[in-house]
Amino acid sequence: GNSGGSSGGSTSTSGSGDFSRASSGTPNHTQDGVGQSSKTGTPPDPEPELPKDGPTTPESPIPKDNFDEIIGHVLNIEGGYVDHPDDKGGPTNRGITFNTFKRVAKEHLGIDPTLENLKNLSVEQAKTIYRKMYWEPMGGSKIKDKQVAHIMFDMAVNSGVKTSVTTMQKTLIKMEKTLVPDGIIGPKTLNAINTTNSEDLFNNYKTARINYYKAINR
DSSP: BBBBBBTBBOOOSSSSSOOSSSOOOOOOOOSSSSTTSSEEEEEEEEEEETTOTTTTTTOOOOOOOOOHHHHHHHHHHHOOOOOOOOOTTTSEEEEHHHHHHHHIIIIIIIIIOHHHHHHOHHHHHHHHHHIIIIIIITTTTOOOOOHHHHHHHHHHHHHHHHHHHHHHHHHHHTTTTOOSSSSOHHHHHHHHHTOHHHHHHHHHHHHHHHHHHHHHHH
């Protein structure tokens, strides 16, 4: 889906992603902005007695980085430059909205955040934005299972990293893992992801994600 801008949601075309286990059946999303928390309701009260993610929990061995393969699927779905009057996100190229581009062009690409530069955005530049804004903040390179990483990444792009991670933490809690749903991807959450049956985790996360989108689209 289009990575969101700061001035309103953008429509998504990649809700289901290209997942080999099952299609997600996700409706079009309208959330936007990396790291934004859910816009619906109040976040759950974390249980103070539980330890939060921190350096005390050893991480699982770092797995192969699946970013290049996953981002290839995303970019194939997103396509090139579009500027539809009905799209609240405004001009978009390779799934990057102009609002997002204006925030990150200088920092991540070292170029001016002009519309012309968005129109000329290369595949490699788009990959850099996706990696820096979504993949790295969600700990993608440290998630062993490619399909779990893919579905988390897809939700991060559409709804923000914090929402994606919180959804994963809540999924793991339902699977009897002891975590705080704080939206922070630390060693404790990564260890829980990597030590849980990946197919069960994928399917449960997919269900939680569908329920999240249904709730915000009511």
